[in-house]
Amino acid sequence: MLSLSLAKQLAKYLSWEPRVGDLTIVFGEAGEEIIEPIISRHERERKIVLSLREMGELVWLPRLGRLLDELRIRAKKDFVLGYIKESNQWYYKDESIEIFSDSPEDASGKALLKLFESRQT
Structure with a gap:
């Protein structure tokens, strides 16, 4: 969540x-x-x-699916949402952003927020 x-x-x-x-x-x-x-x-x-x-x-x-749909629309290139078992962390990675978090929703949400904020500057 x-x-x-x-x-x-x-x-x-x-x-x-x-x-x-x-x-x-x-x-x-x-x-x-x-x-x-x-x-x-x-x-x-x-x-x-x-x-x-x-x-x-x-x-x-927002549900994870909605966050991923928004990332798909707004990301400039490919991105990955993955899980690292050793550290029990989820991550989002694209050509310019790398984010680690405790949940896939937070990793996706933080990446989406960065994309929104970078477009305002």
Whole structure:
């Protein structure tokens, strides 16, 4: 699962259309975290999920597939997302970025964030 701080950083670059399997975290008034998967069966339930924003701050946690799709679109050349068993680390590597992390989502998310930020400078 993508870390919360990284999800918040990516939020300003990624638009979100709720999909089945996505996770959201809602922060209530007392600061409690409510983690909810989206299990949409019809349009009305999607509207209910979006109305959760009225309860407090809503943070979307993109799935690994979405992160990889975004990297595929934005990376200039080939990239690799792999796992190193000896160190129990995931890595992302392309011609200019090399990132190590504890989860494939965080490795992909950090790489995507670097790509977004490098295009703003």
